[in-house]
Amino acid sequence: MESINDLKTIELELHAPGMSPLHRAGLGGLACTLHAWQKGMYSGAGTNWDYPFRFEIKTDSITLELSEPQQAANALQKLFEFGFQINSDGLIFLPGQFHSPPDSAFLADLQAGYLLTFLQHGTSRKLAKNESQVSHHLPDGGSWEVPVAYRKCSWFKQQSGWKDLIDQHGRFQTQPIRIDSSIYPGASIRHFAFKNQTAIKEPLKRILPLYFSLVGCLAMAVNRGVGILLVPEVKDLHEFIQQRPRLNPQHASECRVLNSADAILQAKTRVGAKLGINSVTFQPTPWALQIKSRVKTCEVAALDDLTISQFQIVYDALRPRIVALESDLNRSSSKQTTVKAFQSGYRVDSIMRSLIAENLIDRKPWYSGFSSMMSKTNPNTGRLFRDQVMYEAQGLHQLISTPGIWGRDEERLLVGMIQNAVTGLLSGKRSGAIHSARRSAPSTCGWAYEKIRLKLARTQCQSQLRSLLSQLLNQSRSKKTSSTEYNQCLAFINEDWLRCRDLSLLALVCFSGRVSEEQKLKQSA
């Protein structure tokens, strides 16, 4: 690392030794902040933010130049005051992240992400005790809004970070400076009994980018306890200045993600498949419930366009939904005088998309491991996955009907055959039940369906699956299946029976929408 030239000029290089992906993302964040500052000055909007130093942004470095070494304190203070702001609603606003200031609801969603990653410790921010609320107004819904609760912020650590970077004479600090998890999440003191000796210390050239990693990275919330930090791979600072605003979620439904793979793929659909992104998942662990520890990392380099287009199909079929609160609807219908101008809703997201996103990232077939969804319990909710998946039957049906989603013909063929077979089988049961005893009619289809599901989920080997599917296909009344297709599917089962089991269950779940609808109708009748 080069020393700071006569304490007046500092050159921050993207590829300098010791620059980790987070440092590089931070340097990108600094470039975005300086660019936003410059843009504000030229447009006349930022007259309060005149900058007391010269800077130059090259593709792989940033140079900051002071007129006098003693100007360092003033320069850094102004840079940090511009870069780390709090708006009138008490929300963290980082101008480097946006082309123009966004709605407060977006900032509230992003703030939830910061508080689960960089700013999770009480010492790194000051929050109000009571919750406030802002709302997303949906342009397409017209009279819809999605409320977002947050606690007003009055200070966060990055705002006063400039004080650590200068010495007592107001010049750039030449001694290594200690970092903590508010600027480098996860980089904690190794041995608390020996804090001074085992803290991570960095020189100024690496610590200044780290402060701006809050700007360069994207922190998102999965729920109230789990956060995802996306660290983009910065290769060209000029390019990143254009990319960074596009990295942000564009709609209310995109502000929450399901897991790291989903977050990465959503970000890539917005920015482009070529941008490499690393992610870190933060959540409480059984041995440290009071903090959100790093529990998982994921590195995804450039992806091919096919993967992104597949994810786009998946996202369209299983996109997050805005659901109305029942009480609000009732109130608005019963009391005409107190009808609200906007109906409140909340965001509901897909369970299946998280599995599919992980498969796409791991370059596995998108439906791999679907059978586990039919037998396991969701650890976050304590409910069975299969009960939750049932709500997505329509989306899954749309998904399997899209030709671009299938990698091989055999997959589409097998799913189609199983669906035809189940349709035939259940229609036979239904008509038989209606003829024999009218009372048993509502449950017959459901039982038959459950029987098939259990048999498929319990299949343990290739021969078991082969005999089960052969039996199912033979019993059904489907006339659409040709012997060539039948043999093709049997060959596919022999080739990879686990994939076939996943596909069979998937076909069954897509069919289940019709069964449950029918049951509901009959029960209500």
Add this chain to the structure above:
Amino acid sequence: MIGVRVTVPISCFRKGYAREYLETHLLPPPATCYGFLLSLVGECDRQRHIGCRVTAGLISAPVKSVVLRKVWRVKNPRPEARENIRPDYQELLSNLELVLWLDSAEEDRSRPTLDKRVCSTLEYPEHTHRFGGLSLGESTHLVNDVSVIKEISKLKGDLEATMFLLDARGEQTLPVWVDHVQSTNTRYVTGTIQTRNLNTLSRDEIPMIIPP
């Protein structure tokens, strides 16, 4: 330049900043390779072979997995205190097969160089005084076997390896000298991880071991 072929059943090359969820590099950094070679020849003075160049190349494709393990953190200076132990996740690499490339041309030639000592240790192990198990990464990550490839030109065919090589505009930064207590004196180099034919390696691409 010599190549040292090493196989390790399980290993972890922990990233410097990873103090919770212990992440691993894909390859051992040059500093780790250097420490391994010093241990192999029974050298306790880490300054002894400064100036040598060393890097690692992966021949196999290791499998990454995550385990839950016991981690020591001194919160209480009393070593028996219970709060000094906690669990944490650690990434492990399984079935590593590596070639460590070592070049001693720029070492102090007045004394036996590291490449010569490595060759003599593996040829006449009875003449070397060393102690402890030989491990790559953590002390519990013992190596399976070590052998020398003396001349690159004698390598069979197009043997390719995934290696860390110097590159001023690279995206990887790995340590060539580690400050184990504080982090301030750790020295890094910039490079890229690339798949290369082992016959086409040049000395200038291999990181040099130099303290800060």
